[in-house]
Amino acid sequence: MRYRSRVSDAFAPDWRPLPREFYRRHPAEVAPELLNKLLVRSDGRAGRIVEVEAYAGSEDPAAHSFRGPTARNATMFGEPGHLYVYFTYGMHWGSNAVCGDVGEGAGVLLRAMEPLQGIEAMRALRPKARRDRDLASGPGKLSQAMGITRELDGADLVTADRGIAILSDGMPPPRRPVVGPRVGISKAVDFPWRWHVPDHLHVSVRKR
DNA sequence: TTGAGGATTCTC
DNA sequence: AGAATCCTCAAA
Numbered sequence: 684m685r686y687r688s689r690v691s692d693a694f695a696p697d698w699r700p701l702p703r704e705f706y707r708r709h710p711a712e713v714a715p716e717l718l719n720k721l722l723v724r725s726d727g728r729a730g731r732i733v734e735v736e737a738y739a740g741s742e743d744p745a746a747h748s749f750r751g752p753t754a755r756n757a758t759m760f761g762e763p764g765h766l767y768v769y770f771t772y773g774m775h776w777g778s779n780a781v782c783g784d785v786g787e788g789a790g791v792l793l794r795a796m797e798p799l800q801g802i803e804a805m806r807a808l809r810p811k812a813r814r815d816r817d818l819a820s821g822p823g824k825l826s827q828a829m830g831i832t833r834e835l836d837g838a839d840l841v842t843a844d845r846g847i848a849i850l851s852d853g854m855p856p857p858r859r860p861v862v863g864p865r866v867g868i869s870k871a872v873d874f875p876w877r878w879h880v881p882d883h884l885h886v887s888v889r890k891r
Numbered sequence: 892t893t894g895a896g897g898a899t900t901c902t903c
Numbered sequence: 904a905g906a907a908t909c910c911t912c913a914a915a
Contacts, residue, residue: 730908736907745907755902772908773899779907792907811910824910867907 698723698850700841706763710737710782710789715878717780717791717849718856721799724829725846728801730819731851732793734879734886736865738779740788744870758837759788766847768826768836775823776833778831780840780849794866794877796825798886805829819886859882 698721706713714737723729738746739743740759740878747756747769758767759781765792767779783789796819804810805828812818819825826832831847838845860878865871866888879886 738907740902747907750903769907770901771906773901773906775906775908777907795905821908827909867909869906 695729695850696725698852699710700843700848700850701764703762703841705786705870706782706841708781708782710739710791711876713737713780713782714758714791714876715860715862716856718860718878718880719794719885720856721850722793722796722825722829722851723843723848723850724801725843726804727803728804728829730796730798730800730825730829731854732795733883734793734795734877736792736794736878737782737876738790738792739876740783743874745865745868745872745874746788746790748790752788756788761809761837762839764839764841766831766835766838766840768831768833770821770833776826776832777822778826778829792822793825794822795820795879795883795885795887796828798828808881814835816884820885824887 714735717735720732740748743871748759751761763781765781767781769777778793779790781790798818819828840849857880861881862875863877865877
């Protein structure tokens with residue numbers, strides 16, 4: 684399998700991608716199940732996903748896809764299991780796993796990650812991070828630590844066609860994740876579509 | 892540790 | 904105009 688030789692074979696041959704059908708569901712169903720999965724790059728950088736948010740297309744005023752397809756959000760309307768990368772605040776990138784069926788415009792924002800491997804490479808990309816917990820405790824930080832920019836928009840997280848994947852090492856999601864409203868939005872502020880691992884050091888905005 | 896405010900550029 | 908954010912600084 685190509686994803687193994689490209690992404691995980693050399694250092695973690697037992698890590699497995701999630702099937703395409705995992706992503707072909709409502710993002711509020713997928714999101715909590717992405718907790719404790721691994722975001723992995725072909726150079727060995729890897730981290731455990733500890734915080735996510737769901738964005739649900741035409742039913743969700745806070746989603747980039749709410750008003751239909753544009754040049755920016757085109758990837759969200761494509762095949763599930765691909766990476767949707769967006770740019771915001773003039774300097775930050777955000778990373779999502781596309782969910783739902785083609786045309787729905789749904790996704791799960793990857794908000795925070797616990798660095799596991801390739802931490803020195805992450806530090807090189809995030810010189811301002813003082814502690815390990817500053818490396819990827821936020822969507823912009825996570826993207827920067829993993830070197831995710833516009834170039835990776837549309838990458839397939841199932842086949843790892845461009846050297847990035849979401850893999851499982853067998854750790855299940857938390858039984859009872861913390862659920863609450865999403866961060867940094869001005870519409871649909873009450874949708875309880877943010878989930879994170881309870882009491883986890885690497886989650887963003889620990890105070891509410 | 893907390894809160895306020897600036898940075899910086901793409902998108903619609 | 905506003906953005907699915909981060910960083911610095913000041914005050915406590």
